[in-house]
Amino acid sequence: MAMSQTQRRKAWRNIYMASWLVILMGVVYVQKQNQDALGRSLRRLKSSRNLSNNHRRRKLSSSTKNAIETKTENGRPIIYTYFEYNPDWEKGDFGSPEEQKEMLQTWARSWRNHGWEPKVLYKRHAEKHPYFEKFEEILDKVKIKYYDHICFHRWIAMSMYGGYMSDYDTYPVDMPPETFKILPNSGRFTAYDNNIEGGAIPSLLSGTQEEWRTMMGKILKLMATHKGEFTSDMRVLTELNSKEPGSFVILNLVQSGIPQTPAGKLDCEFLYRRHALAVHYSHRSQEDALKSKFFVESEHPDALSRSHYAKHFQMLYERKCTQEYAAGYKNKDWYKVTVENRKQDMVGMFGANYVSKTA
Structure with missing residues (x-):
């Protein structure tokens, strides 16, 4: 039976209204889904923030309660240096053997007078490392003098102990042992003498034994890429900081040389x-x-x-x-x-473990 024109108009109007109803229901559904998704995202974000805040609080609490102390002897924090006979001394390079021994004695006296317990590591300490011979093979393939060879031996020796190490021509002026008995930066490997090339001079270093082991591994790995080329531990530290920024802490807290006033006096x-x-x-x-x-x-x-x-x-x-x-x-x-600036330096190194003694 054929539909009249009025019936056809009514049918099309019903279809039109039904279509809009379906569209409206779809919009409402999508909005509801979006709101639910947004709610879930916000809840996850809030949860993530809470976890992050809790993690930071736990980290701060952990660093406060579990401060990493360096090795001590007789109640004094230990500072290490490395000494090894260099055949080039006989040629007059870097001074005579007697001069080097005098430097070593001067170093020990200086640190002891400042409340530290100085300890000297020798080649025999480096040789105790189970992979010493393997490291020697790597060093032998690099174009370096024996002086620089010795410089790498100290990294091997220190990886057996950890803690603080300085060159034996580096002397303390403001490193109170009661403060520095705790390793700065939660024990992370720290170089205190930066250089203009974006690396560090290894004149004063610190870190846990694990950090020293990690750094030694990174250094020797880079050394292996310099076969037949001249390099040094200072150059490798600069290269490491360039390739792996933030892999160790670099500070600017060692004075290079003697500062003088315009009148030529000690500043x-x-x-x-x-x-x-x-x-x-x-x-x-x-x-x-x-x-x-x-x-x-x-x-x-x-x-x-x-x-x-x-x-x-x-x-x-x-x-x-x-x-x-x-x-x-x-x-x-x-x-x-200046006192406030110094305090900020110390808080940066020791966090909640540092308590200012400034009156």
């Missing part, structure tokens, strides 16, 4: 404001000190030794910077600002 204010933990008295530092007339060359036999000038610097520092100068520096205009 105690600079050392304090710079917050130098130690001074690295390298061969270059000696040359600069003699060239500037800070030290006057003498014909006395001892004056030929770098240890002679190193001891002289330490005497000057003790007398001028910790006795005479320290008595009046609290009256200086810059003192409060």
Whole structure:
């Protein structure tokens, strides 16, 4: 039976309304799904934030309760250095064997006087590492003098102990043992003497034994890529920081050489404001000190030794910077600002474990 025109119009209107109803129901359904998804996302985000906050709180609590202390002896934190006979010394390179031994004694005396327990590691300590011979094979394929070869031995030796290590021409000026008995940066490997190339000079280092082992592995792995080329542990540290940024901590808390006032005197204010933990008295530092007339060359036999000038610097520092100068520096205009800056340095290294003793 044929539909009338009125019936056809009514049927099309019903279809039209039904279509819009279906579309409207679809929109409502999609909105509901989106709202549910948004709700789930927000709940996950909130949960994630809570977990993250809880993790941070646990991490802070853990670092506070479980501070990683370095090895001690006689109640003093241990500071290591590495010493190995270098045949090139007989040629006059880097000073005579006697001068090197004097430097070693000067280093030990300086750290001991500052409340630390100095320990010397030798090749026999490095040789205890189970893979020492394998490491030697890698080093033998690199184009380096024996001096640089020795420098890599110290990494092998330190991986057997962990803790603090310095060159034996690096002397403390502001590393109180009661503070530094806790390893900075939660025990992460830390280099305190940065260089302008984006790496570090290994004059003062610290880290747990596990961190030392990790760093030694990374260094020797990079060394293996330099067969037939000259390199050094300082260059490898720079390369490592370039390829793996953040793999270790680099700070700028070691003074390279002796700072001087315009009048050529020891600049105690600079050392304090710079917050130098130690001074690295390298061969270059000696040359600069003699060239500037800070030290006057003498014909006395001892004056030929770098240890002679190193001891002289330490005497000057003790007398001028910790006795005479320290008595009046609290009256200086810059003192409060410097104290706050130093505090921030320490909080950055020790976190909640650092308690300021500043009055």
